[in-house]
Amino acid sequence: MNISNPQRKKALEESLAKLWDIYQGIADTATEVSKSRCPYKNALDQCTARFGCRNQKVVTTSKCNEKTLPICTGSDKLDYRDAWES
Numbered sequence: 429m430n431i432s433n434p435q436r437k438k439a440l441e442e443s444l445a446k447l448w449d450i451y452q453g454i455a456d457t458a459t460e461v462s463k464s465r466c467p468y469k470n471a472l473d474q475c476t477a478r479f480g481c482r483n484q485k486v487v488t489t490s491k492c493n494e495k496t497l498p499i500c501t502g503s504d505k506l507d508y509r510d511a512w513e514s
């Protein structure tokens with residue numbers, strides 16, 4: 429396939445515009461989710477905060493009484509910051 433520079437430039441611009449739209453959508457979703465989902469909650473619904481929060485539920489595994497990260501019991505529907513202990 430033999431394409432000219434102007435055709436390449438146009439194709440590149442279209443490709444960049446598509447990419448921009450994709451990243452814009454990701455950023456918009458992340459911004460919206462961050463308004464209700466606590467930034468300390470990981471993908472496994474565990475709390476990674478290094479401070480107390482009343483939404484933390486400490487669990488231990490049956491093997492060796494091993495402690496894992498606490499589970500976050502926050503609902504993601506309320507403002508999570510009120511639960512933080514200072």
Ligand code: SF4
Pocket residue numbers: 466467468469470474475476477481482483484485499500501502508511512
């Ligand atoms: S709401 Fe509390 S328990 Fe849940 S992730 Fe945030 S700090 Fe941890």
